[in-house]
Amino acid sequence: MKPAFVFGTRPEIIKLAPVIRAFEKRGIEPLIIHTGQHYDYEMSQVFLEELELHKIDYHLEVGSGTQANQTGLAMIKIEKVLMDEKPDVTLVQGDTNTVLAGALASVKLKIPVAHVEAGLRSFDRTMPEEINRILADHASEVLFAPTEEARKNLEREGIVEGVYVVGNTIVDAVLQNAEVAERKSNILEKLGLKPKGYALLTAHRAENTDSEENLRKLVDIIKSLPIKVIYPVHPRTEKRLKSLGLWEELEREEHVTLTKPLGYLDFLKLQKNAKLVLTDSGGVQEESIILDVPCLTLRYNTERPETVKAGGNVLVGLEKDRVMHYVERLLNDEEFYKKMANAENPFGDGKSGERMVDILLELYEKGELKVKS
Ligand code: UD1
Ligand code: UDP
Structure with a gap:
């Protein structure tokens, strides 16, 4: 069997590495296509190195652009590779423009798509990711839903065939790398941090960075936090903060440390040892509950409601009073x-990658890995 992987951004590399690894263990070398949606060293290459993905067969250098520009260019370039290489299946992960481009280019060439992390829904169609998820799911033949909740979302949209609940490969990634991170990363020493003595924050979501009002709210929250x-x-946020003069404002705060995006080992180590996490990232919400660190999500909805239901995540939005209320409680109320x-952790046992490969190989052997009429 000849599987092709299409990825282009930081979280896709992290979450697909365990699946690539699982194929390699069976003696299958997948074809790897990197769209180049993320291109800075800290957003791409560092992960390829740390996760030992040394073989990129095609680097498409799509780069940044408007939604249609980036998606369209990626589609055109992916199509050419798929036409030349004729893989048996195309694997994509998540909800980025790379995913939509990969899924559409592939299915139209009658190469079946397997969507890793299928069925997530924020029910907010103003998010580019929500449109990408819905369309990628409907273009896919094999849908790897991480949870029962994700499966139900697919069922509500009439997708019942080809759906497998397999957990989320983020657990595989955390389990495969947390111990290595503990050993290899010296980020705590480098930043002068004590375990549980700081909060870790990330924010890059379009709704929080593109809107000046929201970005100012975020900065105000960060300035008011009663903890290091x-x-x-993220480069997107760095550009916006700098253009609005907010970067300097944050840098002046003694309790705030701004850094470049970090490699996976440093980030995992920081996350594991954080007192709490504040984020608008999808993957970081998942990792927090896996690493037993309370998470406050700087959004009003989430496509990871399982984390909220389980009690490890609270949606605080950008409401300063609400954020402060929960931060104070986490700092002062031990119970x-x-x-x-x-x-x-609602995302499984860390064997999702292996399960996906088992399923794909079985479908392939039965002759069922194809675009159905
Ligand atoms: C994308 C995904 C988002 C995902 C995130 C992971 C879409 C629509 N969004 O958002 O779902 O959570 O990746 O991090 O696909 N930039 C750089 N260097 C880079 C990459 C980006 O400077 O290596 C800057 C550029 O100014 C670019 C901006 O960041 O215009 C946004 O990049 P883009 O890939 O469009 O979206 P992300 O915000 O990264
Ligand atoms: N991450 C990282 N370095 C950072 C920030 C995040 O390695 O500086 C990792 C994080 O551990 C998680 C993934 O990147 O696995 C999340 O990516 P991101 O927040 O960019 O995207 P999302 O998950 O929101 O799509």
């Missing part, structure tokens, strides 16, 4: 802290 804050800044930290 480490903030590895409350423990309850959030001990919430059960």
Whole structure:
């Protein structure tokens, strides 16, 4: 069997590495196509190195652009590779423009798509990711839903065939790398941090960065936090903060440390040892509950409601009073802290990648891995 992987951004590399690894273990070398949606060293290459993905067969150098520009260019370039290579299946992960481009280009060439992390829904169609998820799911033949909740979302949209609940490969990634991170990363020493002595924050979501009003709210929240804050800044947010003069404002705060985006090992180590996490990232919400660190999500909805139901995540939006209320509780109410930290991980046992490969190989052997009429 000849599987092709299409990825292009930081979270896709992290979450697909365990699946690539699982194929390699069976003696299958997948074809790897990197769209180049993320291109800075800290957004792409560092992960390829740390996760030992040394073989990129095609680097498409799509780069940044408007939604249609980026998606369209990626589609055109992916199509050419798929036409030349004729893989048996195309794997994509998540909800980025790369995913939509990969899924559409592939299915139209009658190459079946397997969507890793299918069925997530924020029910907010103003998010580019929500449109990408819905369309990618409907273009896919094999849908790897991480949870029962995701499966139900697919069922509500009439997708019942080809759906497998397999857990989320983020658990595989955390389990495969947390111990290595503990050993290899010296980020705590580098930043002068004590375990549980700081909050880790990330924010890059379009709705929080494109709107000046929201970005100012975020900055105001960060400035008011009653704890040391480490903030590895996504390039999108860095550009916006700098253009509005907010970067300097944050840098002046003694309790705030801004850094470049970090590699996976440093980030995992920082996350594991954080007192709490504040984020608008999808993957970081998932990792927090896996690593037993309370998470406050700087959004009004989430496509990871399982984390909220389990009690490890609270949606605080950009409401300063609400954020402060929960931060204070986490810092002062030990019972409350423990309850959030001990919430059960809803994303599986860390064998999702292996399960996906088992399923794909079985479908392939039965001749069922194809675009159905
Ligand atoms: C994308 C995904 C988002 C995902 C995130 C992971 C879409 C619509 N969004 O958002 O779902 O959570 O990746 O991090 O696909 N930039 C750089 N260097 C880079 C990459 C980006 O400077 O290596 C800057 C550029 O100014 C670019 C901006 O960041 O215009 C946004 O990049 P883009 O890939 O469009 O979206 P992300 O915000 O990264
Ligand atoms: N991450 C990282 N370094 C950072 C910030 C995040 O390695 O400086 C990792 C994080 O551990 C998680 C993933 O990147 O696995 C999340 O990516 P991101 O927040 O960019 O995207 P999302 O998950 O929201 O799509």
